[in-house]
């Protein structure tokens with residue numbers, strides 16, 4: 644059976660914990676084909692964000708055109724959008740699809756990933772057309788507590804672990820994947836919580852990097868050699 648297509652519009656994380664890497668790994672785990680529109684390249688590791696290089700606007704727009712025209716994704720998930728122009732572009736081009744907006748404004752490490760102009764573009768253009776938005780508490784305040792958007796406010800959880808870099812991205816991608824499979828919002832939200840909890844449990848004792856490690860993006864670790 645042909646899988647549904649979901650596109651993530653987000654930035655790369657060179658450490659492989661958050662952003663596009665988290666999104667595509669989650670899509671693959673949950674049986675949807677993942678496409679990606681890269682908005683920025685970040686130099687990032689388990690210690691924080693060291694550099695951000697936005698992709699030129701026309702290249703972001705060309706990626707989005709290519710994916711929308713050819714693969715016709717049923718759902719769109721947004722992560723770090725980097726510029727107000729990209730926030731408005733997504734609002735214009737993706738309002739007619741399932742649209743999961745993770746308004747990435749501040750990383751778990753504390754790094755500021757969006758300007759005031761980006762924040763304003765979310766409020767004016769993107770949140771009003773989102774199917775659901777997944778801000779954390781800080782992002783909710785920064786966005787002025789929008790009332791006309793379906794909100795799923797993320798609040799961390801009970802699993803004691805410091806390997807949680809990328810949980811927000813993984814959670815919103817899982818939500819988009821479950822919605823793409825046709826689940827209703829409450830069911831998709833409950834399954835996304837359970838998916839992230841399972842991945843956090845899997846990686847809680849890992850020692851990847853010197854800082855805040857990534858949430859697990861693997862699904863089976865062979866004890867000997869490569870998978871059969």
Ligand SMILES: Nc1ncnc2c1ncn2[C@@H]1O[C@H](COP(=O)(O)OP(=O)(O)OP(=O)(O)O)[C@@H](O)[C@H]1O
Nearest residue numbers: 778779797798799800801802810811812814836839
């Ligand atoms: N320690 C934890 N135990 C169980 N579940 C967790 C834990 N941390 C995160 N989660 C799950 O992942 C979701 C997203 O996590 P969190 O709120 O930390 O994201 P975030 O990184 O702040 O989000 P954003 O990408 O919007 O910045 C939570 O709503 C919860 O479902």
Ligand SMILES: Cc1ncc(COP(=O)(O)O)c(N)n1
Nearest residue numbers: 654655661662750751809810
């Ligand atoms: C490219 C990119 N996108 C998103 C996040 C936020 O993820 P988190 O809140 O889990 O640090 C990040 N750190 N980097």
